[in-house]
Amino acid sequence: MRGSDVTSAWRLTAARAAALLAAGAAAWGGWSWYAAAHDSRAALALTRDQVLAAGEQAVQNLNTLDWSHLDSGLALWDQSTTGDLHTQLAQGRADFTKQVAQARTVTTARVLDGAVTELDPGAGRAAVMVALQITVTPDGGTAAVKQSRMLGQLTRTPQGWKLSALQQAQAQ
Template identity: 40%
Template sequence: MAGKVRWPLRAAVVAVVATAAFAGWSGVTWYRTAHSEAVTYGTARDEALASGRELVARLCTLDYHRLDQGLAEWLDASTGPLRDRLAHTDEATKKTLTQGATVSTGKVLDAGLSELDEHAGTAKLLASVEITALKEGVAPSTKRNRFAAGLTRTESGWKLSALDELPVGAR
């Protein structure tokens, strides 16, 4: 009778050990996959692309009614040489922007990263942007531009370090 009781007990112990081994293997596999270089690189790429799209749109948007706020948003979106250049917007330029009485809104139609150095915290973005300019008494005008943007990861996230308009091509 003792042999009959041990068999189910042995089977239960084997089942528990096998289940624990499978759970441990599954957990290790999941952890390795979730923290693999390919996954972290993909996450960095997605973050840089999403931030770059938003930042390029922000730097293509300006409302003359809220010029100081708009320029402050430009400074918040930028770093490095681009930020230095934007920080030196003189009063004559501000006056010209206000007298133009234009509200410009940028919308990124498409964008993609051409480079990403996750370790250095830099990326390059190409973007196609539609800019709509509204001026009182004049029909809205829309133009499409292409930009090359440099991105730098800072303590507060990705920022634009360069923004250059690309020629559309000769006609």
């Protein structure tokens, strides 16, 4: 065999090996992508993230209220709740509105941290714990700042996850 024939055969073998390796890598990459896209853990992680975002926002909404914009603040409460909590807020709305208007306070909440503590996507139920910094400022007065931990139950509705129960976490 001549030298150029050996070189050509070697190049052809190397090209075939490179093509085989490239096809194998492409197949493995495609299978890995498909498996990750159809992994139930990915769907559960996405649901968990949605629950946490909805829970943090709803807890913040229910701890924020400006006496001078009561209607819009309470409308946000309505949008953030469902079930028994929604019913309780609606039933006590008139008395609560009167108390807040008389107190003339502005309450704002800022989420410090949050976590999903329970999640049952099949049943459409979840629970969150949210740490807040709450600032209460009376009209013409000095602001009082406190930190609070809230426990919320969420229910999946056609409009998304909403608070169905909310309570103060007990101090430990």
